[in-house]
Amino acid sequence: MxxxxxxxxxxxxxxxxxxxxxxxxxxxxxxxxxxxxxxxxxxxxxxxxxxxxxxxxxxxxxxxEPDEETIEIQAENIPLMVVYEDEALAVINKPAGMVVHPSKVQSTGTLVNGLLFHMNQLSEGSDPTRPGIVHRIDKDTSGLLVIAKTNDVHEDLAKQFLNHTTKRTYVALVHGEVEHEEGTIDVPIDRMPNNRIKRVVNREGKPAVTHFTRLEQYNGYTLLQLELETGRTHQIRVHMDYIHHPVVGDPMYGTRNDHSKYGQYLHAQTLGFVHPITKEELTFQAPLPNYFETKLEELRQFD
The missing domain is CATH 3.10.290.10 (RNA-binding S4 domain)
Structure with a gap:
């Protein structure tokens, strides 16, 4: 490369x-x-x-940019919320604030560090810093991830994500009162020039499609369910900002003074896929984190 x-x-x-x-x-x-x-x-x-x-x-x-230095990854006894596990794979409910895999910036305290401690076997992943990692969600996004234990299982799951046959729904609290009960955002996403991390809507970017359904509405806020048809980096966060309803607490795409110690109020609630070995259709759900539910209760009181 x-x-x-x-x-x-x-x-x-x-x-x-x-x-x-x-x-x-x-x-x-x-x-x-x-x-x-x-x-x-x-x-x-x-x-x-x-x-x-x-x-x-x-x-x-x-x-x-020079080649990255080799990162030594240590197994760490980090508590993990395991939703499902068998000999082929595991489903983890990742808390907000946890990075998925190590990097030069952060080599400890990640999900991978915890997986190496708790799992007897993991797939090789796409590179040495990502054993078992088939897909990822942002550090300050909570919710479900599937982890592969063997290379064959990893390859099968990766194809399902590539072919968009997995089911992924998110719940997000966004700024403003969304007018439509449901809708689709279909605009391409690309890297922002001069910034390796941030993404922007760009006609020359990769196709990105997000479907949304309005769940609840409050004074100045809306709770949405979002389904990903594609899986671009920061897709929901970029698309919500594009329609002028940024995710609450988003430090990168939200409003300038919108800060939360929990990060953005975005939760990967549902994950569905076909088990690579048994061929059974599996669907998992993770409840909203306590801080998310508390925020909604506060908004309901002032509605």
Missing amino acids: ENEKYQLKINNESGRIDKVLAVAYPSFTRSQIQSWLKSGHIQVNGKNSKANYKVLPGDIITLI
């Missing part, structure tokens, strides 16, 4: 190259950028740049 390559043309920006790049690419830290300048991974007009170089209008800055 080729290293990620970024190019930036300087227009009105000014100052040291490390500061300019830190603003242009907020997902990289200043220390990362300074390290890459020293290692020759950042060039200006085709030549390696010094860390104290001050950019000029018309400069073309090229940044080639």
